[in-house]
Amino acid sequence: MESTKKILVVEDDPGLQKQMKWSFDDFEVFVAGDRKEALKIIAKEHPSVATVDLGLPPDPEGSTEGLATVEDILAAAPNTKVIVVSGNDERSNAVQAVASGAYDFYQKPIDSELLNQIVTRAHHVFELEEENRRLTMEHIDVSMEGMIANSPQMQTVCQRVEKVAPSDATVLLLGDSGTGKEVCARALHGKNPSISGRFVAINCAAIPENLLESELFGYEKGAFTGATKTTPGKIEYAEGGTLFLDEMGELPMSLQAKLLRFLQERVVERIGGREEIAVNVRVICATHQDLEDKIEKKEFREDLYYRINEIPINIPPLKDRDGDVLLLARSFFDQINLEQGKKLKGFTKDALTALDAHKWPGNVRELKNRIKRAVIMADGKHITAVDLELTPAEDSNEVNSFDLREVRVAVERQVITKALNHTNGKVSPAAELLGVSRPTLYDLIQKLGINV
Template identity: 45%
Template sequence: MPGRTGVRGFIHWVVAGSGVVEALPAGLGGRGWEARMVSSADAIPGLLADGGSCSAGLLDLRGGAEPTAHALDRIREVLGRGGLGWVAGLAPGQVRLEQVRQLVRDHCHDYVVLPCDDGLLATVLGHAHGMARLEDRGVSAPRPLPSMDGMIGDSPVMQALYRQLQRAALTDAPVCIGGDTGTGKELAAAAIHRHSRRHGAPLVVINCGAIPDSLVQSELFGFERGAFTGANQRKRGRFEHADGGTLFLDEIGDLPLESQASLLRFLEQGTIQRLGGHEDVAVNARIICATHVDLATAVERGRFREDLYHRLRVIELHMPPLRERGGDIALLAAWALDRHAGEAGSRVRGFTRDALRALYDHGWPGNVRELVNRVRQAVVMAEGTRITARDLRLQEAGVALQTLGEARLEGERAAIERALLRNSGRLQAAARDLGISRVTLYRLMNRHGLRGGEDATGTG
């Protein structure tokens, strides 16, 4: 039946968790809602199995007495199955009950005090339906995920990185990949190798910081028989294993100076010498290196050779930190949840709204690795069917002392920055998220010295 809001054909479930069953307000029918009522949460799975189509649910928790813990646990279990946008219907004052508050916070998009105006109820149900669709699309592992060779993300900075990786794969020039810990530098190196003409030969990976200084030379360049006590036979090093392919030197900044000299010689002459040997061994390997430290600073402090520094950075790439990747945070959280959802018999199937806010508000010093580890732990430890901010251990521990004016300005700037980040700098969309006009947003951005990613004229 046509609805005045443009919504039609939706089935609206009314679940009476406390024995209260009432007819749905007649005004909702004219707004495109068709109702089916059940007397308990246990009846929902059967109705869904019958092939019913539904888009939102009203969970009626009225009844005077506080629902028992067993009843609420059963309701939580059932709510996690339907993939609906739920709204809680409460009696006056019932929101003050802690168990009810927790149920609403973890599983519902909103609540209303019943009875309420038909128009308000229709609006709230429509909003819950829309939010559920967004969550399914952005948090419940949409397929196919935008990715390249294991790197997940479709933010502008990642799209630019994909293009740079593809161009770098067309040449044999050395590549230096910079970026914070946990941003996926090894994945980027593997992508370059996989798309290069060397893809049929080995990609040899070595972490320079994980090998004791005394063993680096023999590990990288090999050794001859008798080179040291215990060297009973010749051993080929990582360079020779990478012949014809690619050698990825992770954490190149930790390479000892002696090994830096040998690496420089290889880059200049294409040959190595095994430890204890005098013969030049020709090796055809491409060098890709990565570091989370500033090599230029290491050069200034005498910890890294300047001539090697310039030879390694023929092509420079930078892995963007997660905090600069906007909506990729939700994509990566969805991927991590999908990957680990089966661990420890977990029934977790999504994230609560407070978890989504926490994911976007966190600074992610450990980047993608930290996010994946937090989600994995939350999957195992979560008690409900949706991961909360508490499960992710992302609740604020406290803030520094500041004046009320400073707190307001800081909060205003942070809210604007997050809105711009979520919407890739689109002012109109960011203003809509913040509940203000585009002109007001532009004025506030000027106040805080912020810039948007689109035409920021303040008009339109």
């Protein structure tokens, strides 16, 4: 952001406009005579402080327009310090404005020196709050190995992983196929300082039912035909580390009781064995199925569900992650372009639009496969929508809220994130796309908590 100290004076009296303009030597002063002009200046310049006269046209004798102006300024720039400048008859309204979010009020007649002190103090508070927000953002670490995400939805997931990782709680990862459940499981393993063992993953749907028990629990020599030696199972193999049970919903009913006992007692008994073996292991489960529905159908044990569901983490589908598609696409492109020994330059504009519009039923896995196929098959220097085998779809623009402020914030975040992804995180070109100044975009990025 620019270092110039800016103040907006909202006053319809030309004489007071001049007096107040010369009262603030240390500030770049912008003057507005009505609400519309004031909001234009707020959007373009984003001053740290604004003084607002309550008697504005078309209600110069009242306070309704002034109060409305205060509310609109705070809605557009909630961090701006608004100082209400009022007459004796407007004191109660000035107090009401402060109660609604204004920083302070000053009672006429104007004393330039005193008003300057109030404004300077307000600007100092603004700077302190901005610095605090900047430092807070710097110390928020939502990065995880293998996790490429910047959307608010995935930041929430990452923050939940950060909180849960140091514990020994059993975690259930829920989400569609291809959303990155194993990546989250590996992050839970890697961010637990007390874990020294290995990460062991087993896909319950990929192993035949008659082999799954021996794969999990192991077997003693001679337990069955072909058991020529004693073999520990994957649970034992994960001693001191993490056991990741993927596609938990496919676990056969015959094994669910045995797994439940292990989760409760933390001991295993090999097939053909008589000895209980204690195992210290962190358990993480994952599924794309509705386990509660399977419980109703008697296909999944309710007691096992509550044992593995100590802490659930829902991973949203790619189509619901604002801005992550282009972020992932660029990352996969860089990786695959290097691996395949290609020298492609990037994506065309129509390719970026097509990537953004596609619904991604196969989630991150589908995205990576399409990027790999496009990199290998591309004829030109850039990947096009045709290379991706995608065509842009019409945006639905569906709104699920009637709260205008909530909708405005959501739309602003989505549009700004898209613009930043289109410009590969470069703020100046993104500001040009959005039709705002660079300082304004920096402020919006900070206000909305967008990580660049």
